[in-house]
């Protein structure tokens with residue numbers, strides 16, 4: 011092994027457990043030697059059980075992929091995510107990290123190019139794995155909560171809202187896997203319309219002026235428009251996109267619908283969306299803890315479906331307090347894709 015002399019910033023840390031035995035990797039694997047990276051295994055060589063055991067023997071849990079090979083690694087993970095989620099050899103909290111990081115990377119791609127059919131197809135596969143992971147039980151949901159981002163970005167927010175929405179719907183009694191998947195996909199893509207809004211407006215620290223708010227209010231309709239053009243998702247997913255800012259007292263947008271006209275997917279995503287926005291750090295606001303966020307939401311409870319808000323409170327319960335546990339950095343560098 012010969013050190014490459016490259017600085018570690020040009021590399022992405024990845025978990026050993028994200029690599030499936032007997033698959034051919036389309037990217038080189040590196041390990042860290044002091045401050046440098048050393049090539050450990052060349053691309054196109056099968057990743058064998060022997061290689062895996064040798065790394066475990068040497069207590070290597072994190073390997074590295076060149077940042078330039080990010081796309082190949084992401085493709086590899088997306089292609090294998092369904093088996094990673096079911097693999098009994100992989101620790102549950104590690105699965106959560108792999109699913110979360112892969113989802114984040116995917117949503118970044120989607121927001122950069124939301125009209126691309128390939129990105130929507132990738133989102134469908136991703137949500138299928140997310141649903142499978144969340145259905146593993148409450149601990150799986152809590153694992154995802156523990157690693158969820160404390161800082162607000164549209165892509166992390168999208169992943170968080172998808173996780174909340176699927177877990178909440180399941181807790182509300184929705185057991186049909188396909189229905190959860192349709193909801194989850196809408197939740198993951200609920201803010202794609204923001205891809206048409208400038209960063210200047212999205213990240214503005216001062217309150218939005220009237221004209222800016224009018225632009226922001228268009229994102230549910232824009233999101234639906236963008237997705238409809240791809241013609242790849244189920245009709246019901248659109249309710250999450252178009253109606254997540256509707257409020258049951260008729261005070262929401264874009265259509266000011268009354269409760270009876272808001273689909274349950276719109277009502278579920280509305281609660282999850284507000285909660286995530288309150289509990290993550292924004293340019294103009296610190297993150298609230300779960301208790302404060304719920305206090306705020308209950309002050310405005312006339313705007314949410316009461317049964318859904320109540321069930322969400324139960325879901326987040328004392329052990330679901332997203333901000334009560336410091337975010338775990340399993341290694342000093344968090345594995346990323």
Ligand SMILES: [Fe+2]
Pocket residue numbers: 200201229254255
């Ligand atoms: Fe939104």
Ligand SMILES: [Fe+2]
Pocket residue numbers: 167171200201283
């Ligand atoms: Fe949102």
